[in-house]
Amino acid sequence: MKIAKPIASLIESFQRLPGIGPKSAQRLTYYLLHVPQSDLDAFSESLSRLKKDTVLCSICRNVNEKDPCEICSDKARDAATILVVEQPLDILAFEKTGKYKGIYHVLHGSISPLENIGPDELYIEDLIRRAKGKKGGIKEIIIATNPTMEGEATAMYLGKKLKEANSKIKITRLGMGIPTGADLEYADETTLIQAIQGRREL
Amino acid sequence: MKIAKPIASLIESFQRLPGIGPKSAQRLTYYLLHVPQSDLDAFSESLSRLKKDTVLCSICRNVNEKDPCEICSDKARDAATILVVEQPLDILAFEKTGKYKGIYHVLHGSISPLENIGPDELYIEDLIRRAKGKKGGIKEIIIATNPTMEGEATAMYLGKKLKEANSKIKITRLGMGIPTGADLEYADETTLIQAIQGRREL
Numbered sequence: 326m327k328i329a330k331p332i333a334s335l336i337e338s339f340q341r342l343p344g345i346g347p348k349s350a351q352r353l354t355y356y357l358l359h360v361p362q363s364d365l366d367a368f369s370e371s372l373s374r375l376k377k378d379t380v381l382c383s384i385c386r387n388v389n390e391k392d393p394c395e396i397c398s399d400k401a402r403d404a405a406t407i408l409v410v411e412q413p414l415d416i417l418a419f420e421k422t423g424k425y426k427g428i429y430h431v432l433h434g435s436i437s438p439l440e441n442i443g444p445d446e447l448y449i450e451d452l453i454r455r456a457k458g459k460k461g462g463i464k465e466i467i468i469a470t471n472p473t474m475e476g477e478a479t480a481m482y483l484g485k486k487l488k489e490a491n492s493k494i495k496i497t498r499l500g501m502g503i504p505t506g507a508d509l510e511y512a513d514e515t516t517l518i519q520a521i522q523g524r525r526e527l
Numbered sequence: 528m529k530i531a532k533p534i535a536s537l538i539e540s541f542q543r544l545p546g547i548g549p550k551s552a553q554r555l556t557y558y559l560l561h562v563p564q565s566d567l568d569a570f571s572e573s574l575s576r577l578k579k580d581t582v583l584c585s586i587c588r589n590v591n592e593k594d595p596c597e598i599c600s601d602k603a604r605d606a607a608t609i610l611v612v613e614q615p616l617d618i619l620a621f622e623k624t625g626k627y628k629g630i631y632h633v634l635h636g637s638i639s640p641l642e643n644i645g646p647d648e649l650y651i652e653d654l655i656r657r658a659k660g661k662k663g664g665i666k667e668i669i670i671a672t673n674p675t676m677e678g679e680a681t682a683m684y685l686g687k688k689l690k691e692a693n694s695k696i697k698i699t700r701l702g703m704g705i706p707t708g709a710d711l712e713y714a715d716e717t718t719l720i721q722a723i724q725g726r727r728e729l
Contacts, residue, residue, distance in 0.1 A: 327622055331573065331577050338569060338570040343554070352616070353545070353546075355590075355615060356544065357544075357574070364543070366575055367540060368540040369575035370571070371537040372537060372540075372567050372570050372574065373571035374533050375537050375559055375567060376564055376567060377533075378533040379534065388557075390532060414553060414554070414557045
């Protein structure tokens, strides 16, 4: 196929990324041929430093520059409430709301027997240790795993384990129902059932 | 927004790529946190070497490791036919067909007054020199710029200039019409008009 090696190897690297197929990988690579070398160097540097310059927070397992992370070490936050998410990216979503003032715990995945991911592959033991830890320190754990089959299974598992670990903590799951701005007409049945079950008084 | 700097800078680099928005950039970056460091290093190396290890072929201006490039230095190819394309990526498309045996010329863009790209910003002078060069050496120049407004304008300009430079060379433009596998019902008017004008005897 007569593609020069330096080009072919970059195409291959792009192609390994999720959601980027062979055509997009080619387009991105040829686009970068027109970009100044300084931009390429900056991109290259960010890539190689990504994991070297970040650590997992020893408390919440979020990816951060510092340990403990900025959120865990922020005294203004409510350390009595932990919101449990699957991925560090989920924290961003909650932080953007600006309304959640508690702290987090990142599992780095969800229980998935099909992919051979059991509870031991996730940071579940750490969460249970946090729940047991400070007597009366933690008041509520909000389980915010994704509303997928794996996320729901993880939520069920966590609910059971956390209650065993410390029965005084209130364990909750994110509210389910119609998202803002959605059209009822297009909502799926499961979402509608969840919305009826989770109805609130006005 | 409490994103660690190493993560934020990679998100920014991804976001500068065409077709990658803020959400995709975030998703790609957080995906790479789970990838082995060796893969990150390979990706990083490919990026920084992309332009350092490639040169523009002094004959056809294709991006390659060698000068002259593999195609120009391939004795088996028909050096009497030049196919003119806008981008190096376009060469790949023609090479994949396996049917074109001539050589190429890459303009690295198209004439676009709106973006301040005139003939002097492209490798047009080089093409004219090639046309003038070998007396009787080049028999045909196929203009394969994109069927966009800019591509058509470039084709018109090239046609005029090349005829002035060497009236013995046959100047052609890629055939226009219905693409294979297309549905006539959904073809636009311009394409249909082109298809009628370009009709062939059976």
